[in-house]
């Protein structure tokens with residue numbers, strides 16, 4: 001395997017202090033940092049970052065076994081360095097492998113190839129494209145780049161500092177997060193399920209107007225799913241249906257537990273494949289706006305967590321529900337961090353742009 005590498009030299013007052021801040025940041029995100037005087041190695045899951053400091057000079061080095069991973073390390077080092085006080089203005093230019101590329105190695109352009117309504121409020125769209133193997137991964141979601149209606153696609157490009165340059169103006173694509181429901185890399189297909197929600201933003205509006213041949217971009221994948229366990233508790237609203245469906249399909253046949261899904265009414269239920277020992281329960285909003293009813297939180301709070309088996313609790317919901325479920329699992333149930341994952345999938349009254 002060939003190791004790819006890139007390097008950037010940055011002139012900064014007190015480089016050592018910036019290294020210390022970067023190390024603290026990456027350690028907080030559970031990366032292993034091996035610090036030695038003047039030279040620090042960070043073991044990312046996609047490769048290695050090396051920081052060398054000498055008074056007012058900091059050298060960043062990224063090493064990985066493919067250009068996409070290399071770009072991810074360059075991005076992480078540059079992005080976090082530029083967030084540090086005093087470093088935002090520092091000139092940072094990478095040289096080495098992949099630095100002459102004019103397209104983002106993780107970006108794929110795909111076209112709508114099939115559209116099917118699974119329920120009145122959930123539309124399945126399959127996209128065709130090339131080189132989609134990277135999305136057939138344990139990582140759960142992608143970022144979808146959606147050109148404005150009627151505009152030709154314009155994509156972000158690599159920046160010399162490792163941070164992508166986002167297009168500006170009327171053709172700039174919107175960025176939205178969706179779960180990878182299915183990938184068939186051999187056939188060159190990726191499938192996403194879109195909730196057709198009220199007050200649609202660019203994501204739901206794209207799904208509502210999509211026609212065969214429409215072009216979008218995909219970046220990713222990212223985001224972990226559930227850890228192996230004997231008993232699972234899965235909770236979510238319509239937006240988490242794709243994730244819950246995907247998680248259930250991949251569980252061992254002897255897995256046990258409960259999945260609770262809130263949808264509008266019985267017509268929004270899906271026949272999800274799931275282990276026989278795991279109960280699938282549906283809650284109905286019956287016309288109440290999504291994200292306004294307490295029933296999902298109440299249902300989850302009423303489910304006792306077994307003490308005699310390994311467990312994992314997972315939720316993808318509206319922001320307020322996410323906060324309540326995470327607090328319940330952390331504070332009331334005392335579940336350690338590696339035994340639960342609650343994610344805010346959307347926030348009532350806020351677009352995903354506002355969350356960024």
Ligand SMILES: Cc1cc2nc3c(=O)[nH]c(=O)nc-3n(C[C@H](O)[C@H](O)[C@H](O)COP(=O)(O)OP(=O)(O)OC[C@H]3O[C@@H](n4cnc5c(N)ncnc54)[C@H](O)[C@@H]3O)c2cc1C
Nearest residue numbers: 178179194195197201202203204346347348349350351352
């Ligand atoms: C990791 C992750 C995975 C996700 N996977 C999926 C998926 O597979 N399928 C899917 O459909 N969604 C999924 N979502 C949720 C999706 O990203 C959000 O719903 C997103 O806001 C939709 O973008 P939009 O452009 O339609 O609306 P935005 O422009 O973001 O928001 C516009 C308005 O719509 C409201 N809104 C957003 N979502 C909803 C909703 N579900 N119901 C009612 N009002 C809403 C907002 O509060 C806002 O007022 C996922 C989110 C995350 C973080």
